[in-house]
Amino acid sequence: MILHELIAIIDDDRDLVEQLLEAGVLTEPLERDYSDEEAELVRVAHVLLRELEVNLPGVEVILRMRQEVIGLRQQMAEVIRTLQSARR
Numbered sequence: 001m002i003l004h005e006l007i008a009i010i011d012d013d014r015d016l017v018e019q020l021l022e023a024g025v026l027t028e029p030l031e032r033d034y035s036d037e038e039a040e041l042v043r044v045a046h047v048l049l050r051e052l053e054v055n056l057p058g059v060e061v062i063l064r065m066r067q068e069v070i071g072l073r074q075q076m077a078e079v080i081r082t083l084q085s086a087r088r
Contacts, residue, residue, distance in 0.1 A: 001033050001034045001035075001036070001038075001039050002033050002034070003017070003034070006034050006038075006039055006042055009039060009042070009043060010042055010043065010046040011046075013046060013050070016042070016045065016046055016049060016050070017042065019049075019056055020042065020045055023056055023060055025041070025045065025059070025060055025063060026038060026041065026042060041063060044062075044063065044066065045059050045063060048062060
């Protein structure tokens, strides 16, 4: 997904993308497109900032914690798969 498509997803909120770039939440794509995961990150940030009125530092914390939870869920799923395989 290229930058202008990403901006369109969040109602042409260019300021939000600039804020996320400045805060380091989003990285500037040099010669690549934004991934689906990055697009989802921007969508979540948009909801937090514009609809729930969370400030940018709060958004950064929430997004970091969200990524940690996602990682922990993936680890837990792997542990469950390993345990299930061991039972067989």
